[in-house]
Amino acid sequence: MARNAHPEVTEQRILDxxxxxxxxxxxxxxxxxxxxxxLGDLSKGAIYHHFKSKQAILDRLGDDDARRIGxxxxxxxxxxxxxxxxKIRELFRLSASDADHRNINRVAMPLLDDPTYFTDNxxxxxxxxxxxxxxxxxxxxxxxxxxxEYPQExxxxxxxxxxxxxxPHFYPATAAQLRHRVQCLATMLDAIGVPVFDDELIDxxxxxxxxxxxxxxx
Amino acid sequence: MARNAHPEVTEQRILDxxxxxxxxxxxxxxxxxxxxxxLGDLSKGAIYHHFKSKQAILDRLGDDDARRIGxxxxxxxxxxxxxxxxKIRELFRLSASDADHRNINRVAMPLLDDPTYFTDNxxxxxxxxxxxxxxxxxxxxxxxxxxxEYPQExxxxxxxxxxxxxxPHFYPATAAQLRHRVQCLATMLDAIGVPVFDDELIDxxxxxxxxxxxxxxx
Numbered sequence: 382m383a384r385n386a387h388p389e390v391t392e393q394r395i396l397d398x399x400x401x402x403x404x405x406x407x408x409x410x411x412x413x414x415x416x417x418x419x420l421g422d423l424s425k426g427a428i429y430h431h432f433k434s435k436q437a438i439l440d441r442l443g444d445d446d447a448r449r450i451g452x453x454x455x456x457x458x459x460x461x462x463x464x465x466x467x468k469i470r471e472l473f474r475l476s477a478s479d480a481d482h483r484n485i486n487r488v489a490m491p492l493l494d495d496p497t498y499f500t501d502n503x504x505x506x507x508x509x510x511x512x513x514x515x516x517x518x519x520x521x522x523x524x525x526x527x528x529x530e531y532p533q534e535x536x537x538x539x540x541x542x543x544x545x546x547x548x549p550h551f552y553p554a555t556a557a558q559l560r561h562r563v564q565c566l567a568t569m570l571d572a573i574g575v576p577v578f579d580d581e582l583i584d585x586x587x588x589x590x591x592x593x594x595x596x597x598x599x
Numbered sequence: 600m601a602r603n604a605h606p607e608v609t610e611q612r613i614l615d616x617x618x619x620x621x622x623x624x625x626x627x628x629x630x631x632x633x634x635x636x637x638l639g640d641l642s643k644g645a646i647y648h649h650f651k652s653k654q655a656i657l658d659r660l661g662d663d664d665a666r667r668i669g670x671x672x673x674x675x676x677x678x679x680x681x682x683x684x685x686k687i688r689e690l691f692r693l694s695a696s697d698a699d700h701r702n703i704n705r706v707a708m709p710l711l712d713d714p715t716y717f718t719d720n721x722x723x724x725x726x727x728x729x730x731x732x733x734x735x736x737x738x739x740x741x742x743x744x745x746x747x748e749y750p751q752e753x754x755x756x757x758x759x760x761x762x763x764x765x766x767p768h769f770y771p772a773t774a775a776q777l778r779h780r781v782q783c784l785a786t787m788l789d790a791i792g793v794p795v796f797d798d799e800l801i802d803x804x805x806x807x808x809x810x811x812x813x814x815x816x817x
Contacts, residue, residue: 496717497714499714499718500714500717503717531779531783534779534780534783537764537770538764546756546759551725552725561749562752565749565752568791569756569788569790572790
C-alpha cells in the first residue's frame with residue numbers, strides 16, 4: 382500500500398499491533414522495533430512518522446478507549462428506562478465487562494509510576510471525573526433512587542476510590558482482600574445514600590480490579 | 600558568636616527565622632536573602648553552609664514537626680486510660696489543636712503542586728501511614744470500642760481521606776462545604792464500625808482544614 386495514501390489505515394495497523402504486543406509482553410518490554418517486526422512491511426521511520434514515541438502510541442490507545450467508553454456512557458445518560466442509580470450502575474457494569482477497556486488500563490498501569498503521569502491522573506480524578514458522576518447523582522436525588530445528602534462528596538468518592546484506592550497497583554491486595562475492599566466501599570456509599578454497589582456489581586468490580594493487578598499477575 | 604562553635608544553635612536560628620518568614624509571606628515569596636536580612640548577622644554563605652537550599656530548610660522544619668508529632672503520638676499509644684477509639688480521637692485532636700503543626704503544613708502546601716513531592720506524599724499516605732493507624736484500630740477491635748470488619752480498609756481511609764480528600768488544596772471548598780465533607784467522612788466511617796469523628800472532632804477537623812485553605816486564604 383502506498384505510504385500515506387490512507388494514513389488512518391496505517392495508524393490503525395500500528396495501533397493494533399502495538400496493543401497486541403503491549404498485552405502479550407507488557408508496555409515496558411515492547412520496543413518500536415518489536416512493532417516493526419510484527420507489522421513486517423513498515424520501517425521504524427514510517428512508525429515515527431505517525432507517532433513520535435512509544436508513549437504516544439499508548440496515549441492514543443488510551444484516548445481511543447476513553448472516546449469509546451465516553452460514547453457508551455452518553456448512550457446510558459440518555460436512556461429513559463433507567464433511573465439515576467441504575468444509570469450509574471450501568472456505567473460501572475459497562476466498564477467492568479469491557480475486555481478492551483480492561484486490557485488497555487492494565488497495559489498502562491506501569492506509567493502510573495511516573496510522577497507526572499500519576500499527578501495528571503490524580504488531578505483528573507479529583508477535579509474532572511466527579512463532574513461526570515454528579516449529574517447522574519442529581520438525577521437519582523430527583524427521581525428518589527439516590528437518597529443522599531452528599532451528592533458532591535459521593536461524586537468525589539466514586540471517582541477517587543474506584544480509580545485509585547481499588548487499584549492493587551497502589552494498594553496491593555489478594556483477590557479476597559480486593560473483594561473485601563469493594564464490600565467496604567459499598568457499605569460506605571450505602572451509608573451516605575448512594576447504594577451503587579449491589580451484590581452483582583461488587584462481584585464484577587472485585588474481578589475487574591483483580592485483573593488489573595500487575596504486581597501479582599493472575 | 601563564633602561560626603560553628605554551636606552549629607545547632609545557628610541552625611535553629613535559621614529555622615526559626617525561615618518559619619516566621621514562610622508564615623508571614625509564604626514559602627514561594629521568601630528568598631534566602633530575606634532570611635539573611637531577618638537574621639542580620641549571618642551571610643548567605645553561612646546559611647548555605649547549613650542548608651543546601653530553601654527547600655532543605657522547609658524539609659527540616661517538616662521533619663522536626665513530624666518528629667514532635669510522632670513523640671506526642673507515641674505518648675498517646677502508651678496511655679492506659681484510653682481505649683483504641685479514644686486514642687485515635689486523641690491523635691486527631693492533638694494534630695488539629697497544634698498551631699505549629701497547622702502552620703508548617705499550611706506553609707508546605709504549595710510544594711504539593713510539584714509532581715515528585717506530591718507523588719512521594721501520596722505513596723506515604725497509601726503505604727506507610729495506614730500502618731500507624733492499624734495497631735490502634737486492632738486495639739479498638741479487641742477492647743470493643745471499634746466494632747469493625749474492615750480494620751485495614753479503615754486504616755487506609757483514615758490516611759487517604761484525612762490527608763488528601765479533606766484538603767481544599769486538592770478539593771476546593773468553602774468552610775461550610777468542608778464541614779459537610781467531614782460529616783460525610785464521619786458517616787462513612789461510622790458505617791464500617793469506626794466512629795472516630797464525633798461532633799467535637801468534626802468541628803475541630805473542619806476548622807483545621809479551613810485553615811489549610813491556601814487557595815481561599817481566610
